[in-house]
Amino acid sequence: MLKEYLAISMFFIVALLIPVAVIFISRLVAPKKTTPEKEEVYECGVDTVGDTWIRFKTSYFLYALVFVVFDVETVFLYPWAVQFQQLGTFAFVEMFIFIAILVVGFWYAWKEGALEWK
Amino acid sequence: MNSNPDLLTSLAGSIRSVLSPLIGNPDGVDMAMYGVGLLAVITLIFTNAVILVWGERKVAGFMQSRYGPNRLGPWGLFQSIADVLKLMSKEDYRPKLVDKWVWALAPIIMFAPAVAAYAVLPFGKDLVPVDLNIGIFYFIAVSSITTIPLLMAGWGSNNKYSLIGGMRAVAQMVSYEIPLVFSMLGAIMLVGSLKMSSIVEAQSHIWFVFLQPVAFLVYVIAATAETNRAPFDLVEGESEIVAGPLTEYSGMRWAMFFLGEYANLLAVSAIASAVFLGGWQPLPLPGALGDMMHAIPGWIWFALKTYIMIFVFMWFRWTFPRFRVDQLMGFGWKVLLPLSLANILVTGVGIFLYRVAIGG
Numbered sequence: 398m399l400k401e402y403l404a405i406s407m408f409f410i411v412a413l414l415i416p417v418a419v420i421f422i423s424r425l426v427a428p429k430k431t432t433p434e435k436e437e438v439y440e441c442g443v444d445t446v447g448d449t450w451i452r453f454k455t456s457y458f459l460y461a462l463v464f465v466v467f468d469v470e471t472v473f474l475y476p477w478a479v480q481f482q483q484l485g486t487f488a489f490v491e492m493f494i495f496i497a498i499l500v501v502g503f504w505y506a507w508k509e510g511a512l513e514w515k
Numbered sequence: 516m517n518s519n520p521d522l523l524t525s526l527a528g529s530i531r532s533v534l535s536p537l538i539g540n541p542d543g544v545d546m547a548m549y550g551v552g553l554l555a556v557i558t559l560i561f562t563n564a565v566i567l568v569w570g571e572r573k574v575a576g577f578m579q580s581r582y583g584p585n586r587l588g589p590w591g592l593f594q595s596i597a598d599v600l601k602l603m604s605k606e607d608y609r610p611k612l613v614d615k616w617v618w619a620l621a622p623i624i625m626f627a628p629a630v631a632a633y634a635v636l637p638f639g640k641d642l643v644p645v646d647l648n649i650g651i652f653y654f655i656a657v658s659s660i661t662t663i664p665l666l667m668a669g670w671g672s673n674n675k676y677s678l679i680g681g682m683r684a685v686a687q688m689v690s691y692e693i694p695l696v697f698s699m700l701g702a703i704m705l706v707g708s709l710k711m712s713s714i715v716e717a718q719s720h721i722w723f724v725f726l727q728p729v730a731f732l733v734y735v736i737a738a739t740a741e742t743n744r745a746p747f748d749l750v751e752g753e754s755e756i757v758a759g760p761l762t763e764y765s766g767m768r769w770a771m772f773f774l775g776e777y778a779n780l781l782a783v784s785a786i787a788s789a790v791f792l793g794g795w796q797p798l799p800l801p802g803a804l805g806d807m808m809h810a811i812p813g814w815i816w817f818a819l820k821t822y823i824m825i826f827v828f829m830w831f832r833w834t835f836p837r838f839r840v841d842q843l844m845g846f847g848w849k850v851l852l853p854l855s856l857a858n859i860l861v862t863g864v865g866i867f868l869y870r871v872a873i874g875g
Contacts, residue, residue, distance in 0.1 A: 400542060404549035404645045405634055405653075411553055412630035416623040416771045423603050423767035436611040438674050439762055449673045457686040460844060464689040467852075471696045474859075475652055478703040482866065489867045496860060503852070512848045514841035 459511040463503075470499055521812030524641055527551070552644030556633040564777040568595040571829055578833040605766035610672070613763060617671030622764065622771035625664040629778035632657045636785045637711040639795045639814035650711035651703070654786060655696055658741070661779060662688040665743075665750060668760035668772075680759025683840065684750045687740055690847030691747075695737035697855035698730040701862040702790050715794030722793040729858045731791045733851050735824075738783040739831055740847070742776065746835035747843060780825060788820035 438445045455461075477495070481488045506512060527548070534547050569584065569592060576583025584591030609618070635650040637643045647653050662684055669681015703709060705726065706717040724731045740747040751759040761772050788794060795813030799805065838846070 398648075400545055400549075401645050401647055404546065404552075405631070405647070407546075407549060408553055408556075408631045408634045408645070409627060411557070412627040413623060415557065415630070416626040419771070420607065420622070420767045423605075424607055426604050427606050427766060428604075429606065431606075431608055435608055438610055438612055439757065440675060441757065445675070449675050449678055450670075453678060453682065455682060455685075457682075457689055457844065460686065460689050460848070463848075464693065467693045471693070471700075474697075474700055475703070475709070478700045479707055479709060481704045481863065482707050482870070485870070486867075489863060492860070492863045496856060499856065503856075507849070512845070514844045 456514060459506075463506050463511055466502060467499070470495075521639070521814065523639060523812070523814050527642065549645060552634075556630065556644055560630060560633065560774065560778045560781075563781050564774050565595045565599065567777045567780065567825065568598065568773075570825075571832075574826065574829045575833050578830070599770075602766055602770045607766045607768060610674075610763050612673040614671040614673065617667050618763070619768075621664040621668035621671060621760075622768045622775075624667065625661060625775040626771045626778075628657045628660040629775045629782065632782050633778070635711050636782065637715050637789050637794050638817055639812065640712075642795075642814055643712055646710060646712050649709045651699060651709050651714065651786070651790070654711075654782075655699075658779065658782060659688065659692055661775065664772075664775075665760045668764070672760065672763040674762050676756040676758075677760045677762050679756050680750050680752070680762075683752075684743065684760065686840070686844065687743065687747060687750065690844050691737045691740035691851070694733050694847060694851035694855045695741055697852070697859060698733040698737060699790055700855075700859050701727045701730045704859075704862055704866060711789060715789055715796065718793040718796050720799065722791065722796070722799070724791040724793075727791065727858070727862070729854060730862075731787075733855045733858070734787060734791065735827070737847075737851060738787065739828060740843075742779050742783055742828070744780070744828060745832040746838050748832075748837060749840060749843065752837065780828060781821065784821045784824035784828065785817070787824045788817060792820045792824070794820075 438449075473495075477488065477491070481492075484491075530551055531544065531548055535541075535544050538544050538547060572594070573583040573590070584594035587593040587597055609615070632654055634645040635643065635647055635654050637646075643650075665684035666681040669677045669679075669684065672678075702714065702723045705723065706714050708714065708717075743750045749755075751761065756762075761769055764772065793799075793816075795817045797805075797808035797811060797813075797816050800808055
């Protein structure tokens with residue numbers, strides 16, 4: 398068990414090192430000739446106007462809230478799905494209650510227009 | 516079942532028998548075998564990307580009645596190798612306005628989860644690099660990290676197109692993650708385990724695509740969206756926002772995003788073939804034909820199904836026009852999510868009735 402997670406962390410560490418190594422090697426090979434024009438922001442050849450780091454309107458804010466609700470639900474649903482066959486009738490009844498709560502919330506979000514892109 | 520070890524399994528066995536006397540400690544040998552798996556996975560990711568770049572252009576060519584790459588080598592096979600050399604020798608410049616750290620870390624973080632997700636893919640019987648008992652859950656968790664580097668690249672680039680692209684990446688992930696995760700729940704209810712090898716084992720009689728056709732459809736659509744491929748390629752949307760978050764990257768940094776993308780494409784296709792198409796299980800045919808199917812090694816079946824899935828994804832890309840943002844969000848929330856919820860309900864009722872019928 399612990400061994401498996403050690404292996405997973407090994408995967409992660411090596412996975413982080415590979416791109417670093419590859420980018421480093423390409424820096425050794427590649428030419429380095431910067432000109433002021435090259436360092437400009439690329440916006441189709443037109444000079445950039447104004448700041449980019451402004452308060453950006455995230456139109457999907459309400460979607461994101463509904464997403465958080467459902468994402469937490471999935472964390473509960475996965476263990477339930479694994480045990481579904483063992484738990485028998487209990488899990489079966491439980492399913493209707495759980496999904497009913499979800500559907501009511503979902504229906505409310507839909508009705509209130511949280512699922513409209515504005 | 517096919518009991519004779521095939522090429523790859525016996526290769527793994529012989530590596531283990533060479534390593535055992537050298538290391539001694541059985542735990543050490545296991546760790547070394549995980550290391551071998553890691554090496555194999557990395558080799559696979561790089562070769563696969565080279566093949567897929569070529570394959571995608573060929574498929575695109577044939578779908579649009581043109582040739583695709585045909586100059587370098589037979590059928591243009593060396594084209595993508597030439598591309599790799601070109602990318603390696605390209606200047607790695609940094610635009611002066613970017614946020615240095617966020618911008619530089621994004622391609623690295625894009626690539627890492629793609630490799631880590633491969634740890635649980637069931638390439639064949641006894642050929643799972645790390646057979647975690649929460650395998651599929653781990654896969655979902657790790658593969659959804661890829662949204663963060665896109666947002667990092669979008670914000671860090673200090674470019675308006677990049678920012679829009681990064682924001683779209685999040686919007687897309689928020690809408691399609693849920694149907695993707697829910698679509699696999701039905702299969703898990705049937706198996707009763709999250710371990711990848713058990714999920715494939717459970718399909719020895721019937722593939723889940725026949726028991727869960729709706730879930731399979733939802734999965735394929737959501738996976739297309741999760742890998743940001745057309746018709747859901749609003750993130751890059753080259754005709755609207757240049758290249759989205761990738762606009763300010765060049766050379767190998769850009770190539771890391773590209774590699775990550777193709778690695779993810781292979782990963783979602785592999786999961787589709789493992790969870791719905793029976794993974795390494797051969798075609799379930801009766802009689803002598805079935806025995807012939809069993810003679811083919813499992814990993815070949817797995818590779819075959821995975822590449823068929825990849826072809827389907829490529830087919831989508833070159834057939835469908837791009838969605839609009841509001842259509843994309845609406846489709847994810849109002850069609851896919853209710854469908855996948857209904858699928859869970861129907862699966863639950865089905866399993867319950869079946870168990871009552873057999874008196875279990």
